[in-house]
Amino acid sequence: ARDGVRAGARLLIAAGGDGTASEVVAGVLGAGLGGAADIAFLPLGTGGDLVRALGAGEPATSGARKRSEASALDDTIARIASGKARRIDAGRIAFTARDGRALETYFVNIASIGVSGLVTQLVNEAPKIFGGRVSFFVGTLRAIARWQPAPVTLRVDGAVVHEGPLHLATVANGRYFGGGMHVAPGARFDDGVFDVVVIRGEGGKGKLLRNFPRLYAASHLRLDEVTQHRGALVEAESAAPVPIEIDGEPLGRLAARFECLPGAIGLRGIDA
Numbered sequence: 001a002r003d004g005v006r007a008g009a010r011l012l013i014a015a016g017g018d019g020t021a022s023e024v025v026a027g028v029l030g031a032g033l034g035g036a037a038d039i040a041f042l043p044l045g046t047g048g049d050l051v052r053a054l055g056a057g058e059p060a061t062s063g064a065r066k067r068s069e070a071s072a073l074d075d076t077i078a079r080i081a082s083g084k085a086r087r088i089d090a091g092r093i094a095f096t097a098r099d100g101r102a103l104e105t106y107f108v109n110i111a112s113i114g115v116s117g118l119v120t121q122l123v124n125e126a127p128k129i130f131g132g133r134v135s136f137f138v139g140t141l142r143a144i145a146r147w148q149p150a151p152v153t154l155r156v157d158g159a160v161v162h163e164g165p166l167h168l169a170t171v172a173n174g175r176y177f178g179g180g181m182h183v184a185p186g187a188r189f190d191d192g193v194f195d196v197v198v199i200r201g202e203g204g205k206g207k208l209l210r211n212f213p214r215l216y217a218a219s220h221l222r223l224d225e226v227t228q229h230r231g232a233l234v235e236a237e238s239a240a241p242v243p244i245e246i247d248g249e250p251l252g253r254l255a256a257r258f259e260c261l262p263g264a265i266g267l268r269g270i271d272a
Contacts, residue, residue: 040269115167
């Protein structure tokens with residue numbers, strides 16, 4: 001992606017899933033080239049949460065519209081060819097690698113900490129023959145069985161919003177993650193802030209297991225152990241190696257710092 005833009009490309013088309021899209025964005029932004037080329041996505045991967053939130057077409061592996069993969073791709077390509085670019089926000093994350101190094105990268109949809117980091121690890125290790133939604137559903141069940149909430153301190157724009165055991169915290173630019181979980185229904189790609197959804201580590205695994213299906217309908221927001229916050233800077237730390245994922249891919253662990261970059265990238269082929 002970096003080499004293409006430096007060679008004069010003005011449109012990059014990322015064919016794959018959310019992780020592929022995230023890597024292309026990271027390559028372009030990491031080289032300081034966010035204003036030099038537009039990006040478009042062909043949804044061919046597992047989760048499809050980014051294109052679902054952007055309105056850029058259903059993932060090609062989905063049967064939601066009861067049409068062939070070829071027809072779905074044709075529609076997406078036509079939208080890319082005819083559409084104008086829209087500027088959207090991106091996220092920059094400074095995090096701790098598994099080997100302890102301090103690293104930095106970028107994301108475009110959602111970064112999260114806690115049990116979701118274990119979910120993405122298990123999903124990426126397993127075959128995805130049943131598609132993204134089933135893969136993430138099964139991966140979530142497996143992860144909850146192994147998960148132990150760890151103490152985390154979370155700050156949004158400098159204010160402590162959580163201190164104690166944590167199941168999950170999402171730093172959301174988009175609305176969906178985990179193969180269709182509607183975790184942050186109020187998030188927007190162009191408002192200059194993250195929507196931060198926190199699920200405190202209360203009630204044990206049984207309660208977490210009972211309530212996780214609520215994420216698909218956004219009814220989790222009515223639970224007492226769930227809080228919502230908005231801000232442009234999110235900081236998280238823990239004495240435990242709490243895992244992080246970005247855009248459906250396992251990344252590293254806490255400590256981490258998430259910064260919203262308003263209007264950082266131009267996207268083609270999106271509805272709004």
